[in-house]
Amino acid sequence: MKKLIVAAMLTACFALSAQADDVMKKNSDGTYVVNTTTLAKDVKGYLGTTPLEIHIQKNKIVKIVPLKNQETPKYFARIKKLLLTKWEGMKVSKAEKTSVDGVTGATFSSDAVKENVKRGLQYYKKHK
Numbered sequence: 001m002k003k004l005i006v007a008a009m010l011t012a013c014f015a016l017s018a019q020a021d022d023v024m025k026k027n028s029d030g031t032y033v034v035n036t037t038t039l040a041k042d043v044k045g046y047l048g049t050t051p052l053e054i055h056i057q058k059n060k061i062v063k064i065v066p067l068k069n070q071e072t073p074k075y076f077a078r079i080k081k082l083l084l085t086k087w088e089g090m091k092v093s094k095a096e097k098t099s100v101d102g103v104t105g106a107t108f109s110s111d112a113v114k115e116n117v118k119r120g121l122q123y124y125k126k127h128k
Helices: 002-023 073-082 092-097 107-127
Strands: 024-026 032-035 052-057 060-066
Touching (some): 052 107, 060 073, 060 092
Antiparallel strands (some): 024 032, 032 052, 052 060
């Protein structure tokens, strides 16, 4: 019985640590990568969630990469080109305060992406 309890406790600890690792990782070059999949699972675009990877090095956003989503490819391509690049090169503190315009015709998706970025940057500042 003791072995079963210990095994359950170890499994729970491992699951918690694995979950934390899924949100933010630090690469060998010092770049932090924040994955918003679990941070913003309640944030919906037009057809579903819009998770992102936010790459941050020396407190500056290097790039934002969209992860698999169900948004309309035609509109999401415009978001990748016109919206995600607006944060590149910005310091995290400035990016948090900057109001970025969405992409016309892709309002729900744009709003979801902006909320993902907001949550990802908040997580980074709290856990770096």
